[in-house]
Amino acid sequence: MERRVVRCRYLVIGSGVAGLHTAWRASLSGDVVLLTKRSLFDSATAYAQGGIAAAIGAGDSPELHQRDTLAAGAAMCDRAAVDVLVHEGPARVRELRSAGVHFDLDPRGEFLLGKEAAHSERRIVHAHGDQTGAEVVRALVERVRATEQVRVLERTRALELIVDDGICFGVRASHAGAPLEIHADATVLATGGCGQVYRYTTNPAVATGDGIALAYRAGAELEDMEFVQFHPTALDTPETPLALISEAVRGEGAILINTLGERFMPARHPDAELAPRDVVAREVFREQQTTGGVRLDATALGAEFAQRFPGIFALCMARGVDPRVEPIPVTPAAHYAMGGIVTDLAGRSTLRRLYACGEVARTGVHGANRLASNSLLEGLVFAERVARDLETVSPLDAVPPAREWRVPPLTDRGAAQVAANLIRETMWKHAGIVRSADGLRTCLVTLDDIERRLPEGATEEANLVDTARLIARAALLREESRGGHYRADFPRSRRSWQHRHVLWRGTGALVTT
Numbered sequence: 283m284e285r286r287v288v289r290c291r292y293l294v295i296g297s298g299v300a301g302l303h304t305a306w307r308a309s310l311s312g313d314v315v316l317l318t319k320r321s322l323f324d325s326a327t328a329y330a331q332g333g334i335a336a337a338i339g340a341g342d343s344p345e346l347h348q349r350d351t352l353a354a355g356a357a358m359c360d361r362a363a364v365d366v367l368v369h370e371g372p373a374r375v376r377e378l379r380s381a382g383v384h385f386d387l388d389p390r391g392e393f394l395l396g397k398e399a400a401h402s403e404r405r406i407v408h409a410h411g412d413q414t415g416a417e418v419v420r421a422l423v424e425r426v427r428a429t430e431q432v433r434v435l436e437r438t439r440a441l442e443l444i445v446d447d448g449i450c451f452g453v454r455a456s457h458a459g460a461p462l463e464i465h466a467d468a469t470v471l472a473t474g475g476c477g478q479v480y481r482y483t484t485n486p487a488v489a490t491g492d493g494i495a496l497a498y499r500a501g502a503e504l505e506d507m508e509f510v511q512f513h514p515t516a517l518d519t520p521e522t523p524l525a526l527i528s529e530a531v532r533g534e535g536a537i538l539i540n541t542l543g544e545r546f547m548p549a550r551h552p553d554a555e556l557a558p559r560d561v562v563a564r565e566v567f568r569e570q571q572t573t574g575g576v577r578l579d580a581t582a583l584g585a586e587f588a589q590r591f592p593g594i595f596a597l598c599m600a601r602g603v604d605p606r607v608e609p610i611p612v613t614p615a616a617h618y619a620m621g622g623i624v625t626d627l628a629g630r631s632t633l634r635r636l637y638a639c640g641e642v643a644r645t646g647v648h649g650a651n652r653l654a655s656n657s658l659l660e661g662l663v664f665a666e667r668v669a670r671d672l673e674t675v676s677p678l679d680a681v682p683p684a685r686e687w688r689v690p691p692l693t694d695r696g697a698a699q700v701a702a703n704l705i706r707e708t709m710w711k712h713a714g715i716v717r718s719a720d721g722l723r724t725c726l727v728t729l730d731d732i733e734r735r736l737p738e739g740a741t742e743e744a745n746l747v748d749t750a751r752l753i754a755r756a757a758l759l760r761e762e763s764r765g766g767h768y769r770a771d772f773p774r775s776r777r778s779w780q781h782r783h784v785l786w787r788g789t790g791a792l793v794t795t
């Protein structure tokens with residue numbers, strides 16, 4: 283099939299909060315091509331429930347938000363990046379409101395603010411109770427669609443970055459199965475996370491770590507890949523992905539109980555159910571291993587549950603659980619990747635003309651454990667910074683070296699599916715909530731074996747393998763427990779590991795000092 287080439291000033295890959303904001307904002311200074319591998323509405327952003335954290339309430343301040351973010355990050359955040367996040371966040375949230383996002387407001391027209399774990403203040407803005415992400419996507423998609431300077435290509439999957447001599451020229455992509463090359467003065471990866479490497483995850487099917495794998499193969503630096511966040515309360519069903527029961531439900535007073543009906547969190551942490559997310563996830567996991575299942579009891583909210591959390595209420599009822607009168611069965615699930623492509627405060631990666639923002643980027647704001655509802659905020663704040671920096675990018679006066687290529691047809695869909703399932707089971711078992719050197723070594727051997735047997739054209743599964751391997755190798759190197767990374771053989775945080783990161787440069791890992 284003949285290769286088509288499209289040229290633009292800016293190429294944005296991904297249509298979550300980060301990609302949609304970048305595309306619209308960048309279009310103010312040049313033409314944009316926006317790629318997304320399914321529809322514009324397919325993203326983790328669309329599923330976000332709790333909301334967006336921003337220091338806008340009376341009595342709150344960016345300094346308090348910064349303090350909470352740094353505390354959750356377990357001494358691994360970059361203070362300068364957190365500073366940017368908390369100070370620029372409120373303006374971005376107000377802009378969203380001006381852009382037509384219908385946030386929940388009080389009768390005076392002020393934001394209604396929710397509470398989530400490890401936040402010292404009520405600072406979570408939300409929309410339609412628990413449908414913040416869908417509302418944000420609705421408004422941002424509308425804006426992008428109304429912008430002539432943005433050309434949207436749906437069902438278009440980036441397969442490979444075109445990089446020559448450390449400069450990114452764009453991507454090779456599959457456009458509904460046909461080869462398409464897009465050349466741009468600057469390329470922005472906004473491809474989201476990689477929760478699909480785990481058997482139990484809240485992440486949608488599109489979260490296969492493509493941006494991580496593409497950037498890694500192209501030689502961009504990556505960092506903090508061992509820090510994966512597990513959400514403590516996904517709805518415990520046999521489905522994949524699992525539906526989320528927002529932390530905001532605990533913020534409104536719901537409690538965790540074991541099979542004996544006992545509340546266990548107060549004995550494990552002074553903040554009980556609102557302890558940092560990594561702590562609650564591990565305790566739920568531990569309780570599952572010892573007493574069996576765990577349930578979230580929100581019955582004290584009674585009829586109010588359906589008003590405050592209409593989306594979660596519907597999710598539960600559709601699965602035969604009425605949260606007004608019975609506890610909800612819950613389980614931890616992979617939820618968020620703190621690590622990713624190393625970027626500076628303008629979103630620049632270590633390859634020239636390649637940017638990253640949103641979950642795929644490692645800006646340094648989350649450290650070892652993201653504070654709840656800080657990721658939509660990060661997506662907005664750093665997408666804005668990327669867009670501003672793009673204005674300074676000079677037009678490319680060179681063309682990328684031409685090369686013949688094709689979209690490899692998938693030869694055996696069944697074998698690809700088997701491989702994906704095996705990756706997910708292996709990662710859950712060995713590189714999940716509790717890790718050890720033996721388990722991680724087994725995991726790496728299994729991943730190599732899966733890779734050898736991948737059928738031709740299994741490009742998404744190849745991305746899963748590469749991303750999984752980066753997580754497992756980094757987790758093996760970090761011989762301590764910190765934030766989302768817990769090693770049964772090194773159960774404590776070690777001062778010698780504080781502020782040290784596992785950095786991927788080329789195909790080698792090094793530990794920074």
Ligand code: FAD
Pocket residue numbers: 295296297298299300301317318319320322324325326327328329330331332333334335414415438439440441472473474475484485486488489492493526617618639640641642654655656657658659661
């Ligand atoms: P995404 O929203 O995941 O978008 C990535 C985009 O890239 C998608 O459109 C995808 O199709 C596209 N893509 C991927 N690979 C390719 C490729 N190869 N080619 C082309 N396109 C590609 N965070 C909060 O702050 N508050 C919350 O309340 C909250 N709730 C959450 C609830 C759930 C169930 C989940 C899963 C996450 C939640 N998070 C929340 C986390 C937050 O939603 C994500 O971190 C954030 O939305 C990521 O935004 P993003 O734009 O970086 O990526």
Ligand code: SIN
Pocket residue numbers: 330331332333527528529530617653654655656657
């Ligand atoms: C939630 O609503 O519990 C998820 C919030 C987040 O992931 O930030």
